[in-house]
Amino acid sequence: MRIGFAVPQYGAFADPKFIGGASARLEEMGYDSLWTADRILAPLTPSDPYPGGDGTMPPAFATFFDPLAALTLAAVNTCEVRLGTSTLNALWQPPLLLARSLASLDLLSGERLDVGIGLGWLRDEYTATGVPWEGRGTRLEEALDVMEAVWTEDVVEHKGALWTVPPSHVRLKPAQRPRPPVLLAGFTPAALERVGRRADGWLGVALPPSDLRIAWGMVLGAAERAGRDPSELRMVVRVNPAIVAEPAAPVQVPHVGTVDQVVEYLRAVAEVGADEVLVDVQASARSREDLLELAESVITGLRAS
Template identity: 40%
Template sequence: MKVGVFYFPTDYGIDPGELGAALEARGFESLFVCEHTHIPVSRRSPFPGGGDLPKRYAHTHDPFVALAFAAAATKRLVLGTGVCLVPQRDPIVTAKSVASLDRLSGGRFEFGIGGGWNVEEMENHGARYDTRFKLMQERVLAMKALWTEEVAGFDGEFVKIEPSWLYPKPARKPHPPVLLGGETDHTLRRVVGFCDGWFPRAGAGFDPAVAVGRLRAAAEKAGRDPATLTTTVFRAPPEAGTLARYGAAGIDRVLLEVPDLDRDGILRRLDELAPLTRA
Protein backbone atom coordinates (compact mmCIF):
# COMPACT_ATOMS: atom_id res chain seq x y z
CA MET A 1 0.00 0.00 0.00
CA LYS A 2 1.24 3.48 -0.89
CA VAL A 3 1.51 6.13 1.81
CA GLY A 4 1.22 9.79 0.85
CA VAL A 5 -0.01 13.01 2.41
CA PHE A 6 -2.52 15.77 1.81
CA TYR A 7 -2.01 19.43 2.60
CA PHE A 8 -3.78 22.77 2.37
CA PRO A 9 -1.03 24.70 0.53
CA THR A 10 -1.31 27.96 2.47
CA ASP A 11 0.55 31.22 1.99
CA TYR A 12 1.69 31.09 5.64
CA GLY A 13 2.86 27.46 5.65
CA ILE A 14 5.71 25.68 3.93
CA ASP A 15 6.81 26.35 0.36
CA PRO A 16 5.33 23.61 -1.88
CA GLY A 17 8.69 22.90 -3.48
CA GLU A 18 10.38 22.42 -0.13
CA LEU A 19 7.47 20.26 1.05
CA GLY A 20 7.71 18.06 -2.03
CA ALA A 21 11.45 17.55 -1.61
CA ALA A 22 11.02 16.81 2.11
CA LEU A 23 8.33 14.22 1.39
CA GLU A 24 10.37 12.49 -1.30
CA ALA A 25 13.46 12.38 0.94
CA ARG A 26 11.42 10.73 3.71
CA GLY A 27 9.91 8.04 1.48
CA PHE A 28 6.38 9.33 1.01
CA GLU A 29 4.74 8.29 -2.25
CA SER A 30 2.54 11.29 -3.00
CA LEU A 31 1.41 14.82 -2.22
CA PHE A 32 -2.23 15.80 -2.72
CA VAL A 33 -3.28 19.42 -2.19
CA CYS A 34 -6.68 20.85 -1.32
CA GLU A 35 -8.49 23.69 -3.12
CA HIS A 36 -10.76 26.62 -2.40
CA THR A 37 -10.71 29.53 -4.82
CA HIS A 38 -12.02 31.99 -2.21
CA ILE A 39 -14.36 32.05 0.80
CA PRO A 40 -17.26 34.54 0.65
CA VAL A 41 -17.50 36.39 3.94
CA SER A 42 -21.28 35.84 4.16
CA ARG A 43 -20.53 32.31 5.42
CA ARG A 44 -24.03 31.08 4.59
CA SER A 45 -22.77 27.51 4.26
CA PRO A 46 -21.92 25.94 7.62
CA PHE A 47 -18.55 24.23 7.87
CA PRO A 48 -19.17 20.47 7.47
CA GLY A 49 -16.66 19.74 10.22
CA GLY A 50 -18.62 21.87 12.68
CA GLY A 51 -17.60 25.07 14.43
CA ASP A 52 -15.70 27.92 12.82
CA LEU A 53 -14.17 27.53 9.39
CA PRO A 54 -10.41 26.93 9.81
CA LYS A 55 -8.14 29.72 8.61
CA ARG A 56 -6.45 27.52 5.99
CA TYR A 57 -9.59 27.35 3.82
CA ALA A 58 -9.20 31.00 2.79
CA HIS A 59 -5.40 30.92 2.33
CA THR A 60 -4.68 28.22 -0.24
CA HIS A 61 -2.46 28.67 -3.27
CA ASP A 62 -3.84 27.60 -6.64
CA PRO A 63 -3.37 23.80 -6.59
CA PHE A 64 -1.81 23.52 -10.03
CA VAL A 65 0.70 26.28 -9.34
CA ALA A 66 1.59 24.74 -5.97
CA LEU A 67 2.01 21.28 -7.50
CA ALA A 68 4.16 22.67 -10.30
CA PHE A 69 6.64 23.90 -7.66
CA ALA A 70 6.56 20.49 -5.99
CA ALA A 71 7.06 18.78 -9.35
CA ALA A 72 10.12 20.89 -10.15
CA ALA A 73 11.72 19.97 -6.81
CA THR A 74 11.16 16.19 -7.06
CA LYS A 75 11.72 13.22 -9.35
CA ARG A 76 9.38 10.47 -8.16
CA LEU A 77 6.69 12.05 -5.98
CA VAL A 78 3.14 11.55 -7.28
CA LEU A 79 1.26 14.87 -7.42
CA GLY A 80 -2.49 15.15 -6.96
CA THR A 81 -5.43 17.42 -6.25
CA GLY A 82 -7.34 16.44 -3.15
CA VAL A 83 -9.76 17.66 -4.34
CA CYS A 84 -10.12 19.98 -7.31
CA LEU A 85 -13.56 21.61 -7.25
CA VAL A 86 -14.49 20.92 -10.86
CA PRO A 87 -17.91 22.70 -10.77
CA GLN A 88 -15.99 25.92 -10.07
CA ARG A 89 -13.49 25.54 -12.93
CA ASP A 90 -13.63 26.18 -16.65
CA PRO A 91 -13.14 22.75 -18.27
CA ILE A 92 -10.95 23.94 -21.15
CA VAL A 93 -8.54 25.87 -18.92
CA THR A 94 -8.50 23.02 -16.38
CA ALA A 95 -7.86 20.42 -19.08
CA LYS A 96 -4.82 22.41 -20.20
CA SER A 97 -3.56 22.84 -16.61
CA VAL A 98 -3.88 19.10 -15.94
CA ALA A 99 -2.20 18.12 -19.21
CA SER A 100 0.61 20.65 -18.79
CA LEU A 101 1.37 19.58 -15.21
CA ASP A 102 1.24 15.89 -16.09
CA ARG A 103 3.50 16.31 -19.10
CA LEU A 104 6.04 18.56 -17.38
CA SER A 105 6.20 16.24 -14.35
CA GLY A 106 6.76 13.15 -16.46
CA GLY A 107 3.30 11.64 -15.97
CA ARG A 108 3.12 12.03 -12.17
CA PHE A 109 -0.27 13.74 -11.80
CA GLU A 110 -3.51 12.26 -10.43
CA PHE A 111 -6.73 14.26 -10.69
CA GLY A 112 -8.73 14.07 -7.47
CA ILE A 113 -12.09 15.79 -7.91
CA GLY A 114 -15.18 16.71 -5.92
CA GLY A 115 -18.44 18.61 -6.14
CA GLY A 116 -17.86 20.99 -3.24
CA TRP A 117 -19.94 22.00 -0.22
CA ASN A 118 -19.72 25.80 -0.04
CA VAL A 119 -22.86 27.01 -1.82
CA GLU A 120 -21.91 30.68 -2.05
CA GLU A 121 -18.40 29.86 -3.28
CA MET A 122 -19.70 27.82 -6.20
CA GLU A 123 -22.46 30.34 -6.96
CA ASN A 124 -19.78 33.00 -7.50
CA HIS A 125 -18.48 30.74 -10.28
CA GLY A 126 -21.92 30.38 -11.88
CA ALA A 127 -22.50 26.85 -10.55
CA ARG A 128 -25.56 25.70 -8.64
CA TYR A 129 -25.51 23.35 -5.67
CA ASP A 130 -28.39 21.19 -6.89
CA THR A 131 -26.84 20.53 -10.32
CA ARG A 132 -23.15 20.52 -9.36
CA PHE A 133 -22.64 16.79 -9.85
CA LYS A 134 -24.14 16.72 -13.32
CA LEU A 135 -22.01 19.75 -14.20
CA MET A 136 -18.95 17.99 -12.78
CA GLN A 137 -19.60 14.86 -14.83
CA GLU A 138 -20.00 16.78 -18.08
CA ARG A 139 -16.84 18.77 -17.44
CA VAL A 140 -14.83 15.63 -16.69
CA LEU A 141 -16.13 13.89 -19.82
CA ALA A 142 -15.31 16.98 -21.88
CA MET A 143 -11.79 17.10 -20.42
CA LYS A 144 -11.26 13.42 -21.20
CA ALA A 145 -12.17 14.12 -24.82
CA LEU A 146 -9.76 17.07 -24.95
CA TRP A 147 -6.95 14.93 -23.49
CA THR A 148 -7.43 11.91 -25.73
CA GLU A 149 -8.74 13.11 -29.12
CA GLU A 150 -6.85 15.09 -31.74
CA VAL A 151 -9.97 17.10 -32.51
CA ALA A 152 -12.40 17.16 -29.62
CA GLY A 153 -15.75 18.75 -28.96
CA PHE A 154 -18.57 18.30 -26.46
CA ASP A 155 -22.29 18.96 -26.63
CA GLY A 156 -23.94 18.55 -23.24
CA GLU A 157 -26.57 20.33 -21.17
CA PHE A 158 -23.97 22.42 -19.32
CA VAL A 159 -20.80 22.08 -21.41
CA LYS A 160 -20.59 22.99 -25.07
CA ILE A 161 -17.25 23.01 -26.88
CA GLU A 162 -16.99 23.19 -30.63
CA PRO A 163 -14.49 20.82 -32.32
CA SER A 164 -11.10 22.09 -31.18
CA TRP A 165 -7.40 21.35 -30.85
CA LEU A 166 -6.00 21.33 -27.34
CA TYR A 167 -2.37 20.64 -26.60
CA PRO A 168 -0.28 19.48 -24.88
CA LYS A 169 -1.72 16.03 -24.35
CA PRO A 170 -0.97 14.43 -20.96
CA ALA A 171 2.06 12.16 -20.64
CA ARG A 172 -0.05 9.52 -18.84
CA LYS A 173 -2.14 7.46 -21.26
CA PRO A 174 -4.96 7.65 -21.89
CA HIS A 175 -4.99 10.48 -19.30
CA PRO A 176 -4.19 11.05 -15.61
CA PRO A 177 -6.40 8.96 -13.30
CA VAL A 178 -9.59 10.71 -12.17
CA LEU A 179 -10.37 10.00 -8.50
CA LEU A 180 -13.76 11.05 -7.11
CA GLY A 181 -14.22 12.05 -3.48
CA GLY A 182 -17.25 11.14 -1.36
CA GLU A 183 -18.70 8.22 0.54
CA THR A 184 -22.30 7.76 -0.63
CA ASP A 185 -23.75 5.14 -2.97
CA HIS A 186 -24.33 7.98 -5.45
CA THR A 187 -20.60 8.68 -5.35
CA LEU A 188 -19.79 5.03 -6.06
CA ARG A 189 -22.10 5.01 -9.07
CA ARG A 190 -20.27 8.04 -10.43
CA VAL A 191 -16.89 6.46 -9.72
CA VAL A 192 -17.68 3.35 -11.73
CA GLY A 193 -19.45 5.41 -14.38
CA PHE A 194 -16.74 7.86 -15.43
CA CYS A 195 -13.77 7.78 -13.02
CA ASP A 196 -10.67 5.70 -12.40
CA GLY A 197 -10.65 5.59 -8.62
CA TRP A 198 -12.50 6.30 -5.39
CA PHE A 199 -11.34 8.91 -2.85
CA PRO A 200 -13.29 8.35 0.42
CA ARG A 201 -12.55 10.03 3.74
CA ALA A 202 -11.62 7.92 6.76
CA GLY A 203 -14.30 9.20 9.09
CA ALA A 204 -15.69 7.60 12.22
CA GLY A 205 -16.63 3.99 11.62
CA PHE A 206 -14.72 3.69 8.34
CA ASP A 207 -14.06 0.01 7.65
CA PRO A 208 -11.55 -0.61 4.85
CA ALA A 209 -12.82 -4.11 4.08
CA VAL A 210 -16.39 -2.84 3.79
CA ALA A 211 -15.24 0.05 1.60
CA VAL A 212 -13.36 -2.24 -0.79
CA GLY A 213 -16.39 -4.53 -0.94
CA ARG A 214 -18.73 -1.63 -1.72
CA LEU A 215 -16.57 -0.47 -4.60
CA ARG A 216 -16.23 -3.99 -5.98
CA ALA A 217 -19.99 -4.55 -5.82
CA ALA A 218 -20.71 -1.21 -7.53
CA ALA A 219 -18.24 -2.01 -10.30
CA GLU A 220 -19.63 -5.49 -10.91
CA LYS A 221 -23.18 -4.15 -10.98
CA ALA A 222 -22.14 -1.64 -13.65
CA GLY A 223 -20.33 -4.31 -15.67
CA ARG A 224 -16.91 -2.87 -14.94
CA ASP A 225 -13.82 -4.80 -13.86
CA PRO A 226 -13.09 -3.83 -10.22
CA ALA A 227 -9.38 -4.24 -10.95
CA THR A 228 -9.53 -1.10 -13.11
CA LEU A 229 -10.39 1.05 -10.07
CA THR A 230 -8.22 2.21 -7.18
CA THR A 231 -9.07 3.37 -3.66
CA THR A 232 -7.21 6.26 -2.02
CA VAL A 233 -8.27 7.00 1.57
CA PHE A 234 -8.16 10.64 2.63
CA ARG A 235 -7.11 11.57 6.18
CA ALA A 236 -6.19 8.03 7.18
CA PRO A 237 -5.31 7.59 10.87
CA PRO A 238 -1.53 7.85 11.43
CA GLU A 239 -1.38 4.52 13.28
CA ALA A 240 0.73 1.60 12.06
CA GLY A 241 -1.76 -1.07 13.14
CA THR A 242 -4.68 0.67 11.46
CA LEU A 243 -2.73 1.22 8.27
CA ALA A 244 -1.77 -2.45 8.21
CA ARG A 245 -5.48 -3.33 8.26
CA TYR A 246 -6.07 -0.91 5.37
CA GLY A 247 -3.37 -2.57 3.31
CA ALA A 248 -4.61 -6.07 4.11
CA ALA A 249 -8.14 -5.05 3.01
CA GLY A 250 -6.89 -3.99 -0.42
CA ILE A 251 -6.72 -0.20 -0.07
CA ASP A 252 -4.28 1.09 -2.68
CA ARG A 253 -3.15 4.33 -1.03
CA VAL A 254 -3.64 6.25 2.20
CA LEU A 255 -3.11 9.97 2.67
CA LEU A 256 -1.96 11.26 6.05
CA GLU A 257 -2.60 14.86 7.07
CA VAL A 258 0.14 17.49 6.98
CA PRO A 259 -1.02 19.89 9.72
CA ASP A 260 -1.70 23.59 9.51
CA LEU A 261 1.61 24.68 11.04
CA ASP A 262 4.59 26.81 10.10
CA ARG A 263 7.51 25.42 8.11
CA ASP A 264 9.48 24.06 11.05
CA GLY A 265 6.42 22.51 12.67
CA ILE A 266 5.51 20.76 9.42
CA LEU A 267 9.01 19.34 8.96
CA ARG A 268 8.98 18.00 12.51
CA ARG A 269 5.63 16.34 11.85
CA LEU A 270 6.94 14.74 8.65
CA ASP A 271 9.78 13.23 10.67
CA GLU A 272 7.21 11.76 13.06
CA LEU A 273 5.09 10.34 10.23
CA ALA A 274 7.95 9.01 8.09
CA PRO A 275 8.18 5.59 9.82
CA LEU A 276 4.61 4.90 8.67
CA THR A 277 5.81 4.77 5.08
CA ARG A 278 7.54 1.51 6.01
CA ALA A 279 4.79 0.08 8.21
Protein backbone atom coordinates in the same frame (compact mmCIF):
# COMPACT_ATOMS: atom_id res chain seq x y z
CA MET B 1 0.31 0.50 0.73
CA ARG B 2 1.59 3.74 -0.74
CA ILE B 3 2.02 6.72 1.57
CA GLY B 4 1.17 10.28 0.57
CA PHE B 5 1.45 13.66 2.24
CA ALA B 6 -0.25 17.00 1.68
CA VAL B 7 1.81 19.66 -0.08
CA PRO B 8 2.06 22.69 2.27
CA GLN B 9 -0.23 25.30 0.74
CA TYR B 10 -2.47 27.06 3.27
CA GLY B 11 -2.21 29.24 6.34
CA ALA B 12 1.38 29.89 7.43
CA PHE B 13 2.60 27.36 4.86
CA ALA B 14 1.30 29.21 1.75
CA ASP B 15 4.78 30.34 0.72
CA PRO B 16 6.27 29.41 -2.67
CA LYS B 17 9.79 28.80 -1.38
CA PHE B 18 8.57 26.58 1.44
CA ILE B 19 6.20 24.68 -0.86
CA GLY B 20 9.07 23.82 -3.20
CA GLY B 21 11.60 23.05 -0.48
CA ALA B 22 9.19 20.99 1.59
CA SER B 23 8.15 18.97 -1.46
CA ALA B 24 11.78 18.04 -2.11
CA ARG B 25 12.26 17.13 1.55
CA LEU B 26 9.10 14.97 1.60
CA GLU B 27 10.32 13.04 -1.42
CA GLU B 28 13.66 12.50 0.33
CA MET B 29 11.80 11.11 3.36
CA GLY B 30 10.34 8.42 1.13
CA TYR B 31 6.80 9.58 0.53
CA ASP B 32 5.24 8.04 -2.57
CA SER B 33 2.91 10.91 -3.43
CA LEU B 34 2.20 14.58 -2.74
CA TRP B 35 -1.28 16.11 -2.89
CA THR B 36 -2.90 19.55 -2.99
CA ALA B 37 -6.39 20.65 -1.95
CA ASP B 38 -8.76 23.32 -3.29
CA ARG B 39 -10.29 26.15 -1.27
CA ILE B 40 -11.03 29.65 -2.57
CA LEU B 41 -12.53 31.63 0.32
CA ALA B 42 -13.39 31.59 4.01
CA PRO B 43 -16.81 33.27 4.49
CA LEU B 44 -17.40 35.32 7.61
CA THR B 45 -20.78 33.59 7.90
CA PRO B 46 -20.46 30.26 6.04
CA SER B 47 -23.45 28.82 4.22
CA ASP B 48 -22.54 25.33 5.45
CA PRO B 49 -20.66 23.93 8.44
CA TYR B 50 -17.19 22.56 7.95
CA PRO B 51 -17.43 18.73 7.69
CA GLY B 52 -15.16 18.03 10.63
CA GLY B 53 -14.66 18.83 14.30
CA ASP B 54 -17.30 21.19 15.64
CA GLY B 55 -18.19 22.44 12.15
CA THR B 56 -15.92 25.50 12.29
CA MET B 57 -13.72 26.04 9.26
CA PRO B 58 -10.01 26.13 10.18
CA PRO B 59 -8.86 29.80 10.22
CA ALA B 60 -5.83 28.82 8.11
CA PHE B 61 -8.17 28.25 5.13
CA ALA B 62 -8.38 32.02 4.69
CA THR B 63 -4.92 31.86 3.04
CA PHE B 64 -4.90 29.18 0.36
CA PHE B 65 -2.30 28.76 -2.40
CA ASP B 66 -3.71 27.72 -5.78
CA PRO B 67 -3.66 23.89 -5.97
CA LEU B 68 -2.28 23.57 -9.48
CA ALA B 69 0.36 26.25 -8.88
CA ALA B 70 1.39 24.47 -5.68
CA LEU B 71 1.54 21.15 -7.52
CA THR B 72 3.69 22.78 -10.21
CA LEU B 73 6.14 23.90 -7.53
CA ALA B 74 6.14 20.36 -6.16
CA ALA B 75 6.74 18.97 -9.66
CA VAL B 76 9.79 21.09 -10.43
CA ASN B 77 11.35 20.34 -7.04
CA THR B 78 10.92 16.55 -7.15
CA CYS B 79 11.82 13.73 -9.51
CA GLU B 80 9.77 10.59 -8.97
CA VAL B 81 7.01 11.17 -6.41
CA ARG B 82 3.43 11.04 -7.76
CA LEU B 83 1.49 14.31 -7.71
CA GLY B 84 -2.24 14.51 -7.10
CA THR B 85 -5.17 16.72 -6.20
CA SER B 86 -7.34 15.80 -3.23
CA THR B 87 -9.52 17.25 -4.20
CA LEU B 88 -9.77 19.67 -7.08
CA ASN B 89 -13.19 21.19 -7.64
CA ALA B 90 -13.75 20.62 -11.34
CA LEU B 91 -16.83 22.82 -11.61
CA TRP B 92 -15.36 26.24 -10.83
CA GLN B 93 -13.88 26.66 -14.33
CA PRO B 94 -14.78 25.50 -17.83
CA PRO B 95 -13.71 21.88 -18.40
CA LEU B 96 -11.89 22.72 -21.63
CA LEU B 97 -9.57 25.09 -19.75
CA LEU B 98 -9.16 22.70 -16.84
CA ALA B 99 -8.25 19.87 -19.21
CA ARG B 100 -5.54 22.06 -20.77
CA SER B 101 -4.10 23.01 -17.37
CA LEU B 102 -4.01 19.40 -16.22
CA ALA B 103 -2.48 18.17 -19.48
CA SER B 104 0.21 20.84 -19.15
CA LEU B 105 0.93 19.78 -15.57
CA ASP B 106 1.17 16.12 -16.57
CA LEU B 107 3.69 17.04 -19.27
CA LEU B 108 5.65 19.32 -16.95
CA SER B 109 5.83 16.68 -14.22
CA GLY B 110 6.86 13.86 -16.52
CA GLU B 111 3.77 11.64 -16.36
CA ARG B 112 3.28 11.90 -12.59
CA LEU B 113 -0.19 13.43 -12.27
CA ASP B 114 -3.23 11.91 -10.57
CA VAL B 115 -6.39 13.97 -11.12
CA GLY B 116 -8.50 13.84 -7.96
CA ILE B 117 -11.85 15.58 -8.32
CA GLY B 118 -14.58 16.44 -5.83
CA LEU B 119 -17.66 18.63 -5.64
CA GLY B 120 -16.90 20.46 -2.40
CA TRP B 121 -19.25 21.16 0.49
CA LEU B 122 -19.49 24.97 0.68
CA ARG B 123 -22.30 26.62 -1.30
CA ASP B 124 -20.64 30.02 -0.86
CA GLU B 125 -17.83 28.95 -3.20
CA TYR B 126 -20.32 28.09 -5.92
CA THR B 127 -22.05 31.43 -5.45
CA ALA B 128 -18.73 33.28 -5.71
CA THR B 129 -17.73 31.48 -8.92
CA GLY B 130 -21.14 31.83 -10.54
CA VAL B 131 -21.77 28.09 -10.69
CA PRO B 132 -25.15 26.63 -9.67
CA TRP B 133 -25.13 24.49 -6.54
CA GLU B 134 -28.03 22.39 -7.75
CA GLY B 135 -27.29 19.74 -10.34
CA ARG B 136 -23.62 19.32 -9.39
CA GLY B 137 -23.56 15.62 -10.19
CA THR B 138 -24.95 16.10 -13.68
CA ARG B 139 -22.56 18.99 -14.28
CA LEU B 140 -19.62 16.83 -13.19
CA GLU B 141 -20.62 14.03 -15.56
CA GLU B 142 -20.54 16.41 -18.53
CA ALA B 143 -17.32 18.07 -17.37
CA LEU B 144 -15.67 14.64 -17.28
CA ASP B 145 -16.97 13.96 -20.79
CA VAL B 146 -15.39 17.17 -22.09
CA MET B 147 -12.05 16.54 -20.39
CA GLU B 148 -11.96 12.95 -21.64
CA ALA B 149 -12.50 14.17 -25.20
CA VAL B 150 -9.81 16.85 -24.91
CA TRP B 151 -7.28 14.36 -23.57
CA THR B 152 -7.97 11.43 -25.89
CA GLU B 153 -9.53 12.54 -29.19
CA ASP B 154 -7.68 13.81 -32.26
CA VAL B 155 -10.68 15.91 -33.23
CA VAL B 156 -12.38 17.23 -30.11
CA GLU B 157 -16.13 17.75 -30.37
CA HIS B 158 -18.77 18.02 -27.69
CA LYS B 159 -22.35 19.20 -27.65
CA GLY B 160 -24.11 18.92 -24.32
CA ALA B 161 -26.59 20.69 -22.10
CA LEU B 162 -23.90 22.90 -20.54
CA TRP B 163 -20.94 23.12 -22.94
CA THR B 164 -20.39 23.05 -26.67
CA VAL B 165 -17.00 22.49 -28.28
CA PRO B 166 -17.02 22.75 -32.09
CA PRO B 167 -14.96 20.16 -33.99
CA SER B 168 -11.42 21.27 -33.16
CA HIS B 169 -7.82 20.20 -32.86
CA VAL B 170 -6.56 20.40 -29.28
CA ARG B 171 -3.19 18.79 -29.74
CA LEU B 172 -1.73 19.44 -26.31
CA LYS B 173 -2.25 15.99 -24.79
CA PRO B 174 -1.20 14.60 -21.40
CA ALA B 175 2.03 12.64 -21.23
CA GLN B 176 0.15 9.68 -19.72
CA ARG B 177 -1.90 7.86 -22.30
CA PRO B 178 -4.73 7.72 -22.81
CA ARG B 179 -4.98 10.21 -19.91
CA PRO B 180 -3.91 10.71 -16.30
CA PRO B 181 -5.72 8.57 -13.72
CA VAL B 182 -8.97 10.19 -12.57
CA LEU B 183 -10.03 9.67 -8.95
CA LEU B 184 -13.39 10.87 -7.66
CA ALA B 185 -14.49 11.80 -4.14
CA GLY B 186 -17.91 11.55 -2.53
CA PHE B 187 -19.93 9.38 -0.14
CA THR B 188 -23.49 9.41 -1.42
CA PRO B 189 -24.74 6.33 -3.29
CA ALA B 190 -24.74 8.34 -6.52
CA ALA B 191 -21.15 9.49 -5.99
CA LEU B 192 -19.90 5.99 -5.18
CA GLU B 193 -21.74 4.58 -8.20
CA ARG B 194 -20.05 7.21 -10.38
CA VAL B 195 -16.62 6.17 -9.08
CA GLY B 196 -17.24 2.55 -9.97
CA ARG B 197 -18.74 3.38 -13.34
CA ARG B 198 -16.18 5.78 -14.74
CA ALA B 199 -13.23 6.61 -12.45
CA ASP B 200 -9.87 4.98 -11.82
CA GLY B 201 -10.33 5.16 -8.07
CA TRP B 202 -12.01 6.64 -5.02
CA LEU B 203 -10.78 9.45 -2.77
CA GLY B 204 -12.09 8.58 0.68
CA VAL B 205 -11.58 10.28 4.01
CA ALA B 206 -11.02 9.18 7.61
CA LEU B 207 -14.11 7.12 8.35
CA PRO B 208 -14.25 4.10 10.65
CA PRO B 209 -12.71 1.14 8.80
CA SER B 210 -16.07 -0.65 8.76
CA ASP B 211 -17.68 2.31 6.97
CA LEU B 212 -14.82 2.49 4.48
CA ARG B 213 -15.30 -1.20 3.75
CA ILE B 214 -19.01 -0.68 3.04
CA ALA B 215 -18.39 2.33 0.78
CA TRP B 216 -15.63 0.54 -1.10
CA GLY B 217 -17.89 -2.44 -1.61
CA MET B 218 -20.45 -0.13 -3.23
CA VAL B 219 -17.75 1.21 -5.58
CA LEU B 220 -16.63 -2.29 -6.57
CA GLY B 221 -20.22 -3.40 -7.09
CA ALA B 222 -20.85 -0.44 -9.39
CA ALA B 223 -17.72 -1.29 -11.36
CA GLU B 224 -18.91 -4.86 -11.88
CA ARG B 225 -22.33 -3.69 -13.03
CA ALA B 226 -20.63 -1.36 -15.52
CA GLY B 227 -18.64 -4.25 -16.96
CA ARG B 228 -15.34 -3.02 -15.54
CA ASP B 229 -12.63 -4.92 -13.69
CA PRO B 230 -12.96 -3.87 -10.00
CA SER B 231 -9.37 -4.92 -9.28
CA GLU B 232 -8.12 -2.04 -11.43
CA LEU B 233 -9.63 0.62 -9.15
CA ARG B 234 -7.69 2.30 -6.33
CA MET B 235 -8.80 3.51 -2.92
CA VAL B 236 -6.93 6.54 -1.51
CA VAL B 237 -7.88 7.64 2.01
CA ARG B 238 -7.21 11.17 3.24
CA VAL B 239 -6.58 11.78 6.96
CA ASN B 240 -6.34 15.27 8.50
CA PRO B 241 -5.26 14.51 12.07
CA ALA B 242 -4.58 16.94 14.89
CA ILE B 243 -1.41 15.39 16.25
CA VAL B 244 -1.14 15.58 20.05
CA ALA B 245 1.48 14.48 22.56
CA GLU B 246 -0.75 12.41 24.85
CA PRO B 247 -3.00 9.57 23.66
CA ALA B 248 -6.51 10.67 22.72
CA ALA B 249 -9.69 8.76 23.50
CA PRO B 250 -10.21 5.99 20.91
CA VAL B 251 -13.41 7.65 19.68
CA GLN B 252 -11.37 10.72 18.65
CA VAL B 253 -8.86 8.79 16.54
CA PRO B 254 -7.80 9.49 13.79
CA HIS B 255 -9.14 13.05 13.89
CA VAL B 256 -7.13 13.62 17.07
CA GLY B 257 -4.32 11.40 18.28
CA THR B 258 -0.65 10.77 18.76
CA VAL B 259 1.51 9.77 15.81
CA ASP B 260 1.31 6.17 16.99
CA GLN B 261 -2.50 6.30 17.14
CA VAL B 262 -2.74 7.77 13.65
CA VAL B 263 -0.30 5.18 12.30
CA GLU B 264 -2.38 2.41 13.88
CA TYR B 265 -5.49 3.77 12.17
CA LEU B 266 -3.70 3.90 8.83
CA ARG B 267 -2.68 0.27 9.22
CA ALA B 268 -6.34 -0.60 9.78
CA VAL B 269 -7.23 1.32 6.63
CA ALA B 270 -4.72 -0.76 4.69
CA GLU B 271 -6.42 -3.93 5.92
CA VAL B 272 -9.75 -2.64 4.60
CA GLY B 273 -8.20 -2.40 1.14
CA ALA B 274 -6.76 1.10 0.81
CA ASP B 275 -4.02 1.23 -1.80
CA GLU B 276 -2.79 4.59 -0.54
CA VAL B 277 -3.18 6.98 2.37
CA LEU B 278 -2.74 10.74 2.40
CA VAL B 279 -1.86 12.62 5.59
CA ASP B 280 -2.37 16.38 6.07
CA VAL B 281 -1.17 18.00 9.32
CA GLN B 282 -1.24 21.65 8.21
CA ALA B 283 -4.18 22.57 10.44
CA SER B 284 -2.33 21.52 13.59
CA ALA B 285 1.41 21.89 12.85
CA ARG B 286 2.83 24.73 14.97
CA SER B 287 5.58 25.72 12.55
CA ARG B 288 7.25 24.73 9.30
CA GLU B 289 9.82 22.75 11.24
CA ASP B 290 7.06 21.01 13.18
CA LEU B 291 5.25 20.07 9.97
CA LEU B 292 8.34 18.38 8.56
CA GLU B 293 9.09 16.66 11.87
CA LEU B 294 5.56 15.28 11.98
CA ALA B 295 5.90 14.11 8.39
CA GLU B 296 9.10 12.29 9.31
CA SER B 297 7.46 10.67 12.34
CA VAL B 298 4.43 9.47 10.38
CA ILE B 299 6.37 7.84 7.56
CA THR B 300 8.89 6.32 9.96
CA GLY B 301 6.03 4.76 11.92
CA LEU B 302 4.32 3.41 8.82
CA ARG B 303 7.48 2.06 7.21
CA ALA B 304 8.28 0.24 10.43
CA SER B 305 4.92 -1.54 10.45
